[in-house]
Every structure is written in structure tokens, then in C-alpha cells.
Amino acid sequence: MNHPDRPDHPVTSFADLALPAEVLRTLTEQGVSEPFPIQSATLPSALAGSDVLGRGRTGSGKTLAFGLALLVRTAGRRAEPKQPLALIMVPTRELAQQVTTALTPYAEALGLRMAAVVGGLSIGRQIAALRDGAEVVVATPGRLHDLIERKACRLGRVRITVLDEADQMCDMGFLPQVTEALDQVHPDGQRMLFSATLDRDVDELVHRYLHDPVVHSVDPSAGAVTTMAHHVLIVHGPDRYAVTTEIASRDGRVLLFLDTRASVDLLTKHLRAHGVHAAALHSGKSQPERSKTLDGFRAGRITALVATNVAARGLHVDDLDLVVNVDPPTDPKDYLHRAGRTARAGASGSVVTLVLSGQRRAMSELTAEAGIEPTVTKVRSGEAELSRITGAKAPSGSPLDAGAPRPKNTNAPFRGMGTSKGASGSTGGAGGGGGAGGKGGKSRKSREAQQLAEARKAARVRRGG
Numbered sequence: 001m002n003h004p005d006r007p008d009h010p011v012t013s014f015a016d017l018a019l020p021a022e023v024l025r026t027l028t029e030q031g032v033s034e035p036f037p038i039q040s041a042t043l044p045s046a047l048a049g050s051d052v053l054g055r056g057r058t059g060s061g062k063t064l065a066f067g068l069a070l071l072v073r074t075a076g077r078r079a080e081p082k083q084p085l086a087l088i089m090v091p092t093r094e095l096a097q098q099v100t101t102a103l104t105p106y107a108e109a110l111g112l113r114m115a116a117v118v119g120g121l122s123i124g125r126q127i128a129a130l131r132d133g134a135e136v137v138v139a140t141p142g143r144l145h146d147l148i149e150r151k152a153c154r155l156g157r158v159r160i161t162v163l164d165e166a167d168q169m170c171d172m173g174f175l176p177q178v179t180e181a182l183d184q185v186h187p188d189g190q191r192m193l194f195s196a197t198l199d200r201d202v203d204e205l206v207h208r209y210l211h212d213p214v215v216h217s218v219d220p221s222a223g224a225v226t227t228m229a230h231h232v233l234i235v236h237g238p239d240r241y242a243v244t245t246e247i248a249s250r251d252g253r254v255l256l257f258l259d260t261r262a263s264v265d266l267l268t269k270h271l272r273a274h275g276v277h278a279a280a281l282h283s284g285k286s287q288p289e290r291s292k293t294l295d296g297f298r299a300g301r302i303t304a305l306v307a308t309n310v311a312a313r314g315l316h317v318d319d320l321d322l323v324v325n326v327d328p329p330t331d332p333k334d335y336l337h338r339a340g341r342t343a344r345a346g347a348s349g350s351v352v353t354l355v356l357s358g359q360r361r362a363m364s365e366l367t368a369e370a371g372i373e374p375t376v377t378k379v380r381s382g383e384a385e386l387s388r389i390t391g392a393k394a395p396s397g398s399p400l401d402a403g404a405p406r407p408k409n410t411n412a413p414f415r416g417m418g419t420s421k422g423a424s425g426s427t428g429g430a431g432g433g434g435g436a437g438g439k440g441g442k443s444r445k446s447r448e449a450q451q452l453a454e455a456r457k458a459a460r461v462r463r464g465g
Contacts, residue, residue, distance in 0.1 A: 010040040017043055019072060022109040030105060036061030041216040042192075043069055051213040052192040053206055066162045066192045067103040073160060073190070074135055075110040082130050082153055084115070084137040086160040087185065089178060091168040093118040093140060093287055094294060098316055099164065100138045112136055117153070119143045120287030127152040141169060141177035148180070158185040163193045163205065170201035171333065182209045196340070197333070228342065229350040230367070230374035231389055234357055241270070242381035243354065243392070244326055248276045248304040250391035253297065253320055256306045257338050259327040267326070268306045275396030278304040309334060317341065322390060325353040328363055332370035352390055 011017055014027055014035055027033075035043065038054060039061050046052050046069030054062065066088070074086045090096050100116045107114050115134035117126050119142055126143070130153050137144075137153070147153040161182065163169065169178055182191075182205075191210050195202050206213070235243050248254055248271050258264050261282040271278035279293045279302045296302040298317055323342045329335040335353075342349030353374070355363045360376070367374050379386040386392045 010037075011035065011044060012040065017047060019047075019068065020075065020110065023068065023072060023106055026105050026109045032064070036065075038062055038216070039065045039068075042066070042214075045214040045216075046070075046190075046192060047072060049073065049190050051190060051210045053210060053213040053215045054192070054194040055196070055198065055215075055217040062164065062194050063099050063102045066164070066194065067099070068106060069192075070136065070160045070162060071103065071106050071110055071112060074112060077135065079113070079133045079135045080157070081133055082151075083157045084130070084134055084153070084155070085157055086136045086162075087155065087158045087181065088136070088138045088162040088164060089141055089144065089169065089181065090138065090164045091140065091172055091174065092310065093120055094290065094310075095165065095316075096138045096140055097291065103136070103138075107136060114138065117143050117147060118287070120290070123147070141174040141181065144181060145177040148184070155181060155184040156186060159189040161185050161189060161191050163191075163195075166193050166195040166202050166205060167197045167199060167333075168337065170199070170205075175201050175205075178205070179208075196336070228339065228348070230339070230372050231350060231352045232360070232363055232367070232374045232376045233352055233354050233386070233389070234360060234376065234378040235354050236380065237356055239381050240326075240354060240356075243379065243386065244324070245271060245274055245276070245395055246381055246386065246392035247322075247324055247352070247390045248278060249274075249393050249395040250303075250322070251393070252322070252391065253300065253303050253305070253317075254322045254324060254390075255317075255320060255341055256304060256324045256326050257329070258306065258308065261308060263327070264306050264308055271304055271306070271395075272400045275398040275400060276304050277302050277400065278306055281305055281307040281310065283308065283310050309338070321349040323349070323351045324390070325351070328353050328355050328359060329366065332366055335366060335370045335372070350389070 012034070014024060014032075019027075042052050042054055042065045046066060052066070054065065070086050070088070077085055079085050088099060090099060096116050096118045100114055104114055112135045113133060114136045115126065115129040115138070117130075117137055117139035119140060123143070123146065127147065127150070130137070130147065144153065148155070163178065166178075169175070191213075193202075193206060193210060193213075198206065233243070244256070244267070248256060256267070258267060261284045264280045264282050268278045268280040279296060281290060281293050285293070293302065293305070294317075297305045320342050323338055325335070325338060329338060339351040342351060351374075353363065377385060377389065379389070381392075382394070
């Protein structure tokens with residue numbers, strides 16, 4: 001709840017917050033002139049040392065909302081080896097690196113040392129950074145757990161703890177590691193928790209670890225963002241590959257989601273063979289590969305990022321205006337996390353989901369649960385309606401990788417769910433792999449619809465709904 005004796009009223013300027021001169025100067029140097037709503041709402045409470053519960057989706061400016069307060073309140077103290085003074089926990093390596101990059105200029109201005117503690121990178125270097133002393137640690141729960149187990153990190157002196165994207169950490173199975181860390185930080189310290197939703201696990205964290213928090217709900221869920229358009233495109237089975245290829249060939253960047261690593265790799269190979277500057281992002285890639293891919297996508301050298309759900313977890317890319325669910329999500333929360341990659345910080349964007357006619361009912365149920373009312377359109381490759389909605393256009397057809405043969409069949413299945421046993425993305429003719437153009441078309445669509453419904457049912461069971 002909010003309290004009259006605490007500074008809960010929003011501010012309109014960073015100058016109103018009595019921030020150190022070094023921070024105000026750095027804000028100007030970084031081109032940050034006015035606080036975003038979440039910063040305006042939460043910074044007065046956070047700077048005063050109150051526990052904060054912030055509800056809002058990613059892309060709203062939360063990093064500076066908790067980061068500036070954490071850094072300013074930590075400034076002037078020095079960490080002993082292996083004993084940080086402030087901790088930020090996030091669900092993914094990418095988000096940890098984004099947070100570290102965003103806060104480093106302000107930390108340096110205040111003379112604070114930061115360390116990113118994530119999987120996929122050298123644990124030896126991270127141990128060394130903690131041994132040398134780091135006031136602020138940004139960590140994924142799994143790697144932090146490993147370092148605690150190795151006695152390379154002790155949390156008893158941590159006075160400020162932030163959980164960012166708390167619902168995503170719980171969804172990804174990190175709740176035991178999160179509670180382990182919270183049980184070890186200083187019991188009288190400040191805690192700030194930010195989450196898009198307050199489901200059962202997050203609610204437990206709030207009641208167990210936050211003391212009389214100031215609550216702010218300052219940013220709508222993806223389903224309520226007025227600058228985000230939602231489309232469900234009904235596609236003919238054998239035409240799905242061509243539709244996806246034309247969307248990926250659009251001018252500008254696009255993020256395409258599929259269910260499995262294998263299908264991500266197969267589609268990426270296909271797109272590159274047809275002249276699309278595509279790259280894959282999934283958990284099977286090393287962290288340096290993932291970082292290089294994201295840097296290329298942000299810079300525009302990569303125009304089509306093909307990803308599993310790992311990219312939906314807190315990933316921030318400026319000015320991304322199109323997200324495509326090539327494989328429909330099976331859970332409303334997955335839909336909203338994927339959708340949240342576009343229309344960020346007041347920008348506009350579109351979310352497109354490709355479904356077969358047999359999947360339409362299951363998709364309607366999912367979007368209803370997510371609070372979404374999408375526009376439903378039947379499309380085919382090469383049609384003006386597809387181009388109007390997505391900017392799709394014909395690919396150049398010039399392979400980007402020397403020596404890589406172009407796949408013979410552009411319409412064979414490339415998704416994991418619903419593909420008939422033994423089918424591959426490079427076999428057969430137009431109806432190959434049991435596609436809808438052959439004898440097995442109707443049964444394959446029925447199987448895909450059934451599997452989508454079963455996957456959604458399993459997801460509801462996991463959520464306890």
C-alpha cells in the first residue's frame with residue numbers, strides 16, 4: 001500500500017529527486033532527459049529506502065527505476081572480497097547483460113564496481129571479479145547458486161536486492177534459487193520486486209520477503225497496450241513456409257518464434273538460402289554466439305531473428321515493430337512475453353500468429369485468456385493482404401552462405417509440433433512430409449490442432465488453473 005509519510009508522489013524531473021551531480025550529468029550524457037512513468041512513480045520511494053513492488057511489462061524503463069536508486073544508496077561503500085553490497089537477479093543472460101550495460105555509466109560515475117554473474121561465460125573470471133570486490137552483482141539465479149555453492153560469493157552484506165521479471169524467473173523454474181538467495185541477504189535490507197504478473201509464486205515472494213511495500217502499477221500488460229496490433233493469420237498448410245519466408249524478407253527487422261531449437265535452425269538455414277539475413281537464437285548457442293547475434297540484430301545487420309522462447313524473456317531491442325509466432329504459443333503468458341518484444345516504451349508494433357484452420361479455435365481460446373482481441377485474416381503467399389499486414393515481400397533468392405544448397409521444397413514442414421514421423425524440411429515435393437497438399441494433409445492439420453490443445457491443457461495444469 002502507499003503511505004502518506006513516504007515520498008510516493010510521482011516526480012516530473014530527475015532534478016526533483018536530489019540525485020548526485022554525477023548521476024544527473026551522466027543522465028544528460030546518455031540522452032535521458034525526462035523520467036518514464038515507472039521511474040517517476042517508483043524512484044522517490046526507492047531512494048527513500050522503501051521496499052517496492054512494481055507491476056509492469058518490460059520495455060517501460062524499469063532498469064533505471066530500480067538501478068538509480070540501488071546505485072545512489074550504495075555509493076560511498078566498498079565491498080570486501082566475495083561480499084557484494086547490492087544484488088540484481090534476472091531470468092536470462094541477455095537481460096543480465098542489458099542491465100549491466102545500462103547501469104555501468106552511472107556506476108562508474110559513482111565509483112562503484114559491477115559484476116555480471118551468468119551462465120555460458122567463464123565462471124573463473126566471475127569468481128575473480130567477486131574476489132577483487134564488486135559492490136553490485138547482476139546475476140541469473142542458476143549461476144549465482146553455483147558461486148554460492150563454491151563459496152565464491154556470500155550475500156550476508158547485501159543491503160539492497162532487486163528481482164526483475166520475477167514472474168519469468170518463477171516460470172523458468174528458478175524459484176528455489178531465488179528464495180535461497182533471498183534467505184541469505186541481510187534481513188533488514190531493502191527489496192524491490194518488478195513483475196508483469198502477480199501469480200501464485202510471485203505472490204508468495206511478495207508476502208514472504210517484502211516488508212510493507214510501496215506498490216506501483218504503472219505500465220499495462222502487452223494485452224492492454226494500445227499501440228500494439230494483434231493479428232491471427234490463417235494459412236494453408238503447404239503455404240506456411242512461403243508465407244514465413246516472405247514475412248522474413250520484409251524491409252526492417254522481424255523476430256520469429258518457433259518451439260524447438262531444431263526448427264529454429266532449420267528455418268534459419270532456409271531463410272539464408274533464400275537471401276534473408278537471418279540468424280538463430282536459442283539455448284543451444286554459446287553465450288558469445290548469442291551476444292554476437294543480438295548485437296547484429298540490434299544494429300540491423302541481421303534482419304530476421306529466429307528464436308525459441310529464450311528471446312521472449314526480458315529481451316530488449318529498440319524499435320522492433322513486428323513479432324511473428326510461426327509456431328503458436330501454447331500458454332497465454334508465453335504469448336504476452338513474446339508480444340512484449342514490440343511496442344515498447346510507447347512505440348507501436350504488431351504481433352502476428354500463423355495458424356492452420358484446424359488450430360483456430362484453440363488460438364481463439366488462448367487469446368481470450370490473454371485478454372487479446374486479434375484481427376483474424378486468411379492469407380496466402382504473394383497476396384497484397386499479407387504485405388499490408390506484415391510488409392511481406394518476395395525474397396531475393398540469392399543464398400548468403402557459400403556452398404549451401406537451396407532447399408528444394410520451400411513448403412515442407414519446419415516446425416516440431418505436428419510434423420509427421422520421419423518428415424524433414426528438405427524432402428518431397430509440394431506436399432512432402434505429410435503436408436496438407438498430399439493425402440496426409442487433413443490428418444496432419446488435425447494432429448497439429450489436437451497437439452496445440454493438449455499442450456495448452458498441460459500448461460494450464462502447470463499453472464494450477
